[in-house]
């Protein structure tokens with residue numbers, strides 16, 4: 001299993017399952033859902049990305065990439081949400097969140113890798129269509145650049161915080177990427193309850209935070225009816241409530257909705273970009 005080394009003595013001394021996470025992080029949401037599906041006891045450590053707690057020396061000594069989530073099991077650190085949920089399902093097999101058939105399991109792993117590949121696109125669209133209402137102040141950017149060692153993240157933030165923000169063609173491209181993913185998901189879900197058929201699996205859990213995020217941006221999910229039906233079924237699951245909804249902060253959700261409304265009025269909402277504009 002892909003545990004990584006840490007020199008953090010306090011973390012090495014932890015017992016049980018500990019999750020370093022953030023309420024809005026899609027990668028944290030999928031881990032919280034699996035923990036709930038499995039009925040596991042865990043201790044949460046909130047890493048507030050808005051307050052840049054992921055840029056502290058302490059957090060970077062746990063996850064050298066400075067990203068959430070990071071899970072610690074009996075003093076051993078694991079990062080990467082897809083690896084974490086796979087580990088949880090193999091280590092705590094009841095109830096199973098994978099198909100019994102090996103070919104189906106390979107298909108499930110492909111869907112999970114696809115959800116992970118969509119992370120950059122999801123991040124860019126989130127910053128454009130939800131977070132842009134609060135432009136990052138120069139001093140906050142300077143602090144992040146000075147203290148965070150993940151160059152990919154700091155370069156991304158520099159473009160986002162710049163006067164021009166993300167170039168239009170990049171936004172178009174990332175929306176096309178998400179749209180193509182949704183077309184593929186919609187096709188796979190046609191006539192099926194879950195991505196792998198009758199059994200709810202890690203593939204469904206890997207994807208639902210991404211769909212939820214696009215939903216927050218007011219993406220017209222009704223263009224993908226089978227995906228929309230699947231999303232409605234997942235929303236009924238207690239693990240969705242526990243892993244996604246229960247940690248949402250109402251004023252933040254209202255602010256996102258108001259910003260989407262503002263962009264709709266300005267004619268700059270998601271439906272004006274990429275394939276959605278066609």
Ligand SMILES: N[C@@H](CCC(=O)N[C@@H](CS)C(=O)NCC(=O)O)C(=O)O
Nearest residue numbers: 025026027049067068069080081082
């Ligand atoms: N592939 C990683 C991606 C982790 C990641 O990108 N986490 C995001 C939240 S979902 C993060 O920490 N972002 C920091 C930031 O946006 O400043 C995983 O699946 O765990």
